[in-house]
Amino acid sequence: MLYAILCYHNEDVVxxxxxxxDAAVMRKLAVVQDKLxxxxxxxxxxxxxxxxxxxxxxxxxxxxxxxxxxxxTKEQLLGFYLIDCKNLEEALETAQELGEANPGGSYExxxxxxxxxxxxxx
Amino acid sequence: xxxxxxxxxxxxxxxxxxxGALLRYFRDLDTAEEAYQNACLRALRNWPENGPPRxxxxxxxxxxxxxxxxxxxxxxxxxxxxxxxxxxxxxxxENEIAERLDNSHYRDDILRLLFICCxxxxxxxxxxxxxxxxxxxxxxxxxxxxxxxSEAAMEQRITRAKAAVAKAGVAFETPGAVERSKRLxxxxxxxxxxxxxxxxxxxxxxxxxxxxxxEAIRLARLxxxxxxxxxxxxxxxxxxxxxxxxxxxxFDSDGAIILLDDQDRRLWNRTMIxxxxxxxxxxxxxxxxxxxxxxAAIAALHASAPKPEETDWRQIDLLYATLERLQPSPVxxxxxxxxxxxxxxxxxxxxxxxxxxxRLSGYFHFFGVKGAxxxxxxxxxxxxxxxxxxxxxxxxxxxxxxIRAHLDRLVKDGAARRPQSYLT
Numbered sequence: 001m002l003y004a005i006l007c008y009h010n011e012d013v014v015x016x017x018x019x020x021x022d023a024a025v026m027r028k029l030a031v032v033q034d035k036l037x038x039x040x041x042x043x044x045x046x047x048x049x050x051x052x053x054x055x056x057x058x059x060x061x062x063x064x065x066x067x068x069x070x071x072x073t074k075e076q077l078l079g080f081y082l083i084d085c086k087n088l089e090e091a092l093e094t095a096q097e098l099g100e101a102n103p104g105g106s107y108e109x110x111x112x113x114x115x116x117x118x119x120x121x122x
Numbered sequence: 123x124x125x126x127x128x129x130x131x132x133x134x135x136x137x138x139x140x141x142g143a144l145l146r147y148f149r150d151l152d153t154a155e156e157a158y159q160n161a162c163l164r165a166l167r168n169w170p171e172n173g174p175p176r177x178x179x180x181x182x183x184x185x186x187x188x189x190x191x192x193x194x195x196x197x198x199x200x201x202x203x204x205x206x207x208x209x210x211x212x213x214x215x216e217n218e219i220a221e222r223l224d225n226s227h228y229r230d231d232i233l234r235l236l237f238i239c240c241x242x243x244x245x246x247x248x249x250x251x252x253x254x255x256x257x258x259x260x261x262x263x264x265x266x267x268x269x270x271x272s273e274a275a276m277e278q279r280i281t282r283a284k285a286a287v288a289k290a291g292v293a294f295e296t297p298g299a300v301e302r303s304k305r306l307x308x309x310x311x312x313x314x315x316x317x318x319x320x321x322x323x324x325x326x327x328x329x330x331x332x333x334x335x336x337e338a339i340r341l342a343r344l345x346x347x348x349x350x351x352x353x354x355x356x357x358x359x360x361x362x363x364x365x366x367x368x369x370x371x372x373f374d375s376d377g378a379i380i381l382l383d384d385q386d387r388r389l390w391n392r393t394m395i396x397x398x399x400x401x402x403x404x405x406x407x408x409x410x411x412x413x414x415x416x417x418a419a420i421a422a423l424h425a426s427a428p429k430p431e432e433t434d435w436r437q438i439d440l441l442y443a444t445l446e447r448l449q450p451s452p453v454x455x456x457x458x459x460x461x462x463x464x465x466x467x468x469x470x471x472x473x474x475x476x477x478x479x480x481r482l483s484g485y486f487h488f489f490g491v492k493g494a495x496x497x498x499x500x501x502x503x504x505x506x507x508x509x510x511x512x513x514x515x516x517x518x519x520x521x522x523x524x525i526r527a528h529l530d531r532l533v534k535d536g537a538a539r540r541p542q543s544y545l546t
Contacts (some may be wrong), residue, residue, distance in 0.1 A: 012135035015340060024382060047395070052346040053400040054358065067404060068350035088403035102231075111400040113393045 002043065005076060013049060037118070042081060047114040054110040055088060058098040065092060070108035078105075084114070130167050132178045133162055137259045142231030147187055149294055150407035151238070151256070151284060156193075165498060210475040213282075227343050229348040230296055232257075236309040236341070238292050241283075250316050250334075258337050260435035268320070268331050306349060310358050310414070313341045319361050328373055335366045346401075353405035357415030360401035364421035367394035368481045372546050378520045380546045381428040413449045416441050424545065435464035452478045456488055459495075460543045468495040485517040487544050490525055502532055 017025070036042040051069035060066040081098070085091040088109070095107045140161070157245075161182040175181040214215040239253040251269065254260045265349030266276035297305060320334025340357040349355050371389035373381055397423050405415050420441045427433040456475055463471035470497050475488070482488035493508035509525050509532075516522035 010135065010157075010306075011346075013131050016131040016134040021131070042418050049397045049400060051345060052356075055399055055404055059524065065407070066351070067356075070345075088400065088407065092367070106136070111396060113396065 004080070015050065020117050034117070042116075042118040044118045045114075045116040046082065046112045049111045049113045054108055055092070057092060057095045057099060057107045057109065059066070059105055061103070063096055063099055069110070070106050075105055082115075090095070096105070128174075129166060130349065132169075132174060133165060133182075134259060136179035136182055137178040138232045138235060138257050139228050141256070142188065142235040143179075143183045143228060144186050144190075144195050145235060145292075146231055146294060148190060149292075150535075151288060153190060155256070157190035158182065158252065160189040160193075164189070169473065175470060176418040195248035212309060230302070232344065232348060233297075233302070233305055233309065234292065234294070235347070237305045238287050239283075241287055241290050242310045243286055243290070244283055246315050248279055248286075249312050250319055251276065251280050252283040252287070253312060253316060254334075254337060254342070257341065258500065260333075260337070264333070268328065269325060280337075285537060304478060306345075306355070309345065310342075313338050313345065314358060314362075314414075317365070321365060322431045326368075326527060328377075333368065335362070335369065338362055339366060351408070353408040354412040354414050355402045355412050356405035357412060357418045360398040360405070360418035361414050361421060363394045363401070364398035364418060364425050367398065367425060368546070379522065379546050381405055381524075382424060382543050385546075387428065391427065397428070398422060411444065413445060416445045416448060420445075424543075433464075435461050440467050452481045453485070453487075456482065456485075457543075460491060463495060463498070468498045470500070471495050486512055486517060488512075489515065490528075493525070493528060497528065507534060 013024075033042060033045060054067075054069040056066050056068060056070045058066065058069060082090070082096055091109050095109055099107065126436070138159070141154055142157045144157045145151060148154050148157065165178075165182065169175070171429050234466050235257055236253065239256060240249050242377060245251070251265055254265050254268075255262065262277050263273050265280075266273045269276060291443075293301075317335055317338035320331040320336075320338065321428050338360070342355070342362050346352070346355045346359050362433065367390050368382075368385060370391070371385035371387070372380055398418065402418050402422055405418075412507035420438055423434050423438050423441070439458060439461035442454060442461055445454050446458060455478060459471040459475045462474055472492070473490060475495075478488065479492075489508045489512035493505045493512060496502075496505035496508055506529065509529050512525045516525065
């Protein structure tokens with residue numbers, strides 16, 4: 001069974017970490033990730049860029065593009081894609097295509113800062 | 123992270139919102155700051171035991187407000203302060219206040235807090251010091267270190283700035299759309315000043331001043347979270363990120379400045395570049411170009427070139443032309459001339475900057491660029507004269523040394539070195 005672990009935290013707080021604090025957390029996480037990798041259990045890991053870099057596509061008819069992260073608490077995170085795109089324009093096109101296949105709700109489009117493909121898991 | 127480090131980060135993060143709201147309640151900066159300090163002291167006692175509150179800012183606002191009201195009452199009646207336990211029992215109260223603190227309210231609170239630091243009577247350095255003290259919550263010692271002045275001198279500077287702000291009075295009513303957008307522009311300029319104060323440091327002081335750049339980025343992101351669909355705030359944030367991404371490559375081991383073309387691009391921070399580029403992407407969709415967006419787009423083109431030779435100078439030239447239109451200035455034209463020399467050659471670039479000579483006669487970079495263009499055309503004698511002017515106007519030994527290197531090459535082999543962008 002594959003599980004996704006979704007990381008939530010107060011962005012203001014994480015953004016207030018010093019470079020050293022941030023690096024210390026990353027080092028500790030890397031230890032856990034290494035262990036998982038050796039066990040062949042690690043899938044892709046991504047650290048997202050701040051929500052200020054996010055754009056949201058509301059899958060209405062016609063679709064509505066708004067700046068910023070998805071903030072509705074009435075809806076829940078049900079899944080995610082990692083897709084290679086040239087730029088925001090292409091990412092939005094892809095999201096709209098997906099939205100046509102599955103209307104309703106929203107897609108938050110957020111650039112990835114750090115990515116580890118986790119090749120241990122196939 | 124330790125308890126203390128965690129609480130520290132939480133207090134820093136909550137500061138602008140909490141202090142902004144307290145300022146709205148008390149309409150007096152000193153009272154608001156005192157209330158906030160009080161709330162922080164109680165947080166340090168209360169949070170390790172009871173765990174973090176769900177909404178640290180709301181907690182600090184309520185506790186700070188109560189503490190200040192108690193203080194007022196105490197002064198009036200000489201009554202005892204209520205027990206900590208009474209104040210710390212915040213379960214329900216926290217919920218209630220969190221709901222009242224809707225986004226639009228605290229957005230104007232934070233903007234106001236930033237805005238009062240930008241009082242037009244205050245010189246730029248005081249605006250920056252005040253913002254770092256009030257909004258960022260850096261200590262006087264930290265700010266003094268970044269400005270390379272004594273703590274006493276910085277203390278005095280901040281006290282004077284606060285007095286000026288108090289005297290000026292602040293508009294506490296909720297700003298209308300026009301006023302809000304005016305404030306936003308002023309605050310953005312102030313954040314850029316904070317950044318440049320750190321960025322313009324030389325190699326010897328860059329370490330001490332780097333926190334200014336990081337703080338400016340934090341403030342820009344804060345502003346962008348409050349005003350999510352303002353393309354110029356996206357542009358500002360992108361610009362700061364893209365410039366700061368080069369920090370590790372800008373100085374050699376002796377602290378001498380390394381120009382863009384000569385930097386080791388592997389040292390550039392890729393995550394910051396990605397974020398900057400993503401923000402420009404977002405901003406461009408609005409089709410409302412502004413100076414920050416254009417400058418960020420130029421920085422992004424430099425950042426995306428794997429090698430200096432692969433820089434898209436044609437696009438950079440076009441962007442500088444746009445910037446000349448949006449924000450005409452001889453310095454912008456001078457910058458454009460470097461791009462133009464790469465696209466159309468040195469004659470075109472010289473023709474572009476010749477009319478600027480009078481206005482830029484005291485500007486080091488003008489003569490540096492002029493000399494390099496002349497050298498490229500083989501006008502060595504004229505180039506030498508321009509370089510001599512540049513050396514006379516150099517602001518630092520590093521700048522002078524850089525021009526001397528040009529002169530040496532001129533003497534040695536007359537090698538035509540193409541003019542370099544003097545970006546770093």
